[in-house]
Structures are given as C-alpha cells and as structure tokens.
Amino acid sequence: MILNTKQYLGPCACGRDHELRTKLVVCEYGALERFEQYMDDCGLSGHRIVIYDTNTYNLPGMVHVKADQEIVLEAKGLHSEKGLIEDCMTRFEKTPDYVVVVGGGTLMDFGRYSAWRLGIPFVAIPTIVSSDGFTADICSIIIDGQKKSIPMQAADAVICDMNIIAGAPMFLNIAGVQDILAKHVSIADWKIAHIVSGEYFCDKVCAMAQEALDIMVRCAYELKEGKKPDLEAMAYTQMLSGLTMQILSNSRAASVWWPTWWR
Numbered sequence: 647m648i649l650n651t652k653q654y655l656g657p658c659a660c661g662r663d664h665e666l667r668t669k670l671v672v673c674e675y676g677a678l679e680r681f682e683q684y685m686d687d688c689g690l691s692g693h694r695i696v697i698y699d700t701n702t703y704n705l706p707g708m709v710h711v712k713a714d715q716e717i718v719l720e721a722k723g724l725h726s727e728k729g730l731i732e733d734c735m736t737r738f739e740k741t742p743d744y745v746v747v748v749g750g751g752t753l754m755d756f757g758r759y760s761a762w763r764l765g766i767p768f769v770a771i772p773t774i775v776s777s778d779g780f781t782a783d784i785c786s787i788i789i790d791g792q793k794k795s796i797p798m799q800a801a802d803a804v805i806c807d808m809n810i811i812a813g814a815p816m817f818l819n820i821a822g823v824q825d826i827l828a829k830h831v832s833i834a835d836w837k838i839a840h841i842v843s844g845e846y847f848c849d850k851v852c853a854m855a856q857e858a859l860d861i862m863v864r865c866a867y868e869l870k871e872g873k874k875p876d877l878e879a880m881a882y883t884q885m886l887s888g889l890t891m892q893i894l895s896n897s898r899a900a901s902v903w904w905p906t907w908w909r
Contacts, residue, residue: 731787
C-alpha cells in the first residue's frame with residue numbers, strides 16, 4: 647500500500663496548520679524494485695549516498711539500490727552516538743544531495759542526524775517494523791554519555807519492502823505490535839490531559855493514532871489465532887503512528903509543548 651501524506655496536511659479544525667516533511671510512505675512487496683520511480687515521485691535526484699551496516703548489507707534478498715557512494719558500517723557495537731555518526735559523515739566523499747539509510751532504528755538516527763547537519767533530505771529503507779520511529783522526526787542519540795531524544799528531521803520518503811521485512815526475525819516484528827498496542831494508554835492519557843489541564847488536542851491526529859491502533863489490534867488477534875502475520879498492515883500502522891508524532895512536532899505552537907502521550 648502507498649500512503650499519500652498530503653491528506654493529513656493543511657489547516658485543521660484544531661486551529662493549527664499541519665505539516666509533514668515525509669512526502670511518501672510505501673509498504674509493498676517488491677518496493678525496492680521501483681525505488682527509482684519513487685525517488686522521481688518525491689523530486690529527489692543528484693548525488694546519493696546509501697548507508698548500510700554489515701548485517702543489512704548482507705541480508706538475504708536485499709536489493710542494493712543505485713548509489714554514488716555506499717558506506718557499510720560494522721554492525722557489531724554500532725549504536726546511536728554523536729561521535730560515531732559524525733565519524734561516519736567524514737567518510738562522505740562529497741556532500742550528497744540526499745542520504746538513503748537501510749536498516750533499523752539505530753541506522754535511521756545516522757541518516758536523520760546527518761541530513762539535519764547537512765541540510766539535505768534523507769530516505770529510509772526499514773529492514774524491520776519494530777517501532778514507529780521510521781516516519782517520526784525524533785533522533786535518539788547519545789551525547790556526552792547521555793541518551794537524548796531530540797526533534798530533528800524526518801525522512802522525506804520511507805520505502806518499506808515487505809520482502810525484506812518478512813525475512814526479519816519474528817520477535818522483532820512482534821515488538822512492533824506491542825509498540826502500537828501501547829496507544830491504548832497513550833490516547834487515553836492525551837484525552838485526560840486535555841480535559842484536566844487543557845492540553846492541546848486534535849481530533850484528526852487522534853483519529854490517525856486510533857486507526858493505527860485498531861489495525862494492529864486486528865493483527866494481534868490474528869497472530870494469537872495462529873494466522874499468518876499481516877506484515878503489510880503491521881508496517882502501515884507503524885508508519886501511520888510515526889506520522890502523528892511528526893505532525894504534532896511540526897504544528898506545535900510558538901511556546902514549546904509536548905503532549906504527555908507523545909513523550
């Protein structure tokens with residue numbers, strides 16, 4: 647399925663003008679075979695650096711998209727640390743027009759931080775769907791020994807090839823189920839905060855989160871019944887959930903606010 651993010655943009659009944667950096671989200675089998683088409687659709691062209699780690703580069707069935715430069719990081723000991731990310735950036739032969747990152751959450755922080763520092767777009771190619779961070783604009787990195795979650799830059803496009811996701815360890819994809827089921831609590835928390843303390847609330851964004859939750863609940867029951875995992879739907883819910891966080895970050899008022907459910 648292809649998620650057109652334009653439907654979520656613009657003036658909203660909540661009084662705010664919703665924005666998204668992410669232009670395109672694709673969750674389809676064989677999506678990487680059409681990668682160049684998707685880049686054209688997003689208006690992305692020019693010098694392209696593609697970042698992998700040794701695990702994602704060698705995944706069975708991995709389609710290595712065209713690159714002007716490939717960087718393959720050693721997976722062992724790799725973590726989202728500011729110094730490691732900046733060291734990776736020193737390997738750039740030239741400043742790219744955009745960066746493509748292939749991997750999970752750790753590698754996405756490499757792409758998100760690099761793109762933010764250089765002021766360029768980045769494209770995410772997830773290899774698992776264990777969280778909703780692929781469409782969010784939060785970078786969780788270690789700075790001076792402390793892990794910090796910092797609003798930074800969302801991907802301009804997320805291309806999720808379900809052939810790759812299907813090959814990931816099932817326990818990692820199951821972790822993504824639990825991530826979305828937690829929205830039962832977070833949505834309720836947001837509504838209560840709105841009633842009790844007047845915290846900002848948006849029916850449209852809440853409906854997006856509820857849609858992701860409802861779909862994942864169905865997927866969870868199917869897993870419980872021993873049915874084949876609906877990986878495409880599971881991936882879709884993660885991407886939709888991440889978009890809600892990105893909208894809230896981009897449309898917040900001049901005074902900084904952070905919905906309690908979003909922290």
